[in-house]
Amino acid sequence: MKKPRELKVKPIKNGTVIDHITANKSLNVLNILGLPSDQSKVTIAMNVQSSHMGNKDIVKIEKRELASSEVDQIALIAPKATINIIRDYEIVEKGKVRLLNEIKGLLKCPNPNCITNTIEPVTGRFYVIATEPVILRCHYCERLMEEAEIESQF
Known part of the structure; x- marks a missing residue:
């Protein structure tokens, strides 16, 4: 063979x-x-x-x-x-790679009513809630963002 x-x-x-x-x-x-x-x-x-x-x-x-x-x-x-x-x-x-505890300036909040999505010059800021799967929480509106929403921004 x-x-x-x-x-x-x-x-x-x-x-x-x-x-x-x-x-x-x-x-x-x-x-x-x-x-x-x-x-x-x-x-x-x-x-x-x-x-x-x-x-x-x-x-x-x-x-x-x-x-x-x-x-x-x-x-x-x-x-x-x-x-x-x-x-x-x-x-x-x-x-x-290391997932930081806080993510600044890399992502936009998916909540259309979040202050980061208005005309105000506010940079996106998220806290890592979980790593597997990755779940983030917006610093401003506290909306949770899951992997699919994170991936869609890249």
Whole structure:
């Protein structure tokens, strides 16, 4: 019996690998990062089998390292994600995304009557109520925002 060939994704020389993304959320991550773009080569693996998560997504971005604000946004979509910085084909930095206790300026409140949705210059501010699934509470009107509403903003 013939053994099937294993297909491997080419390693990147310099850039970022985002691993352990919740299955089927990699397109949301790309949206957060403004990808694809003319400057970055991106490789996506979706619904890859994972002993740790069951299924997961992976995103590899060549020649780009993420800003901390981008990592904060990814944590809203994929709270278990890991960020690996690659230089000269080696992992030089590895870390997990961390969902902050308070989210400022990244999201808009879905409540149309919230002060953040008026002509007043008020920045959105949310508190993390739960992490699995992610649930946020608006600082101003106390409306709860669940994952689907969070994802729709990216």
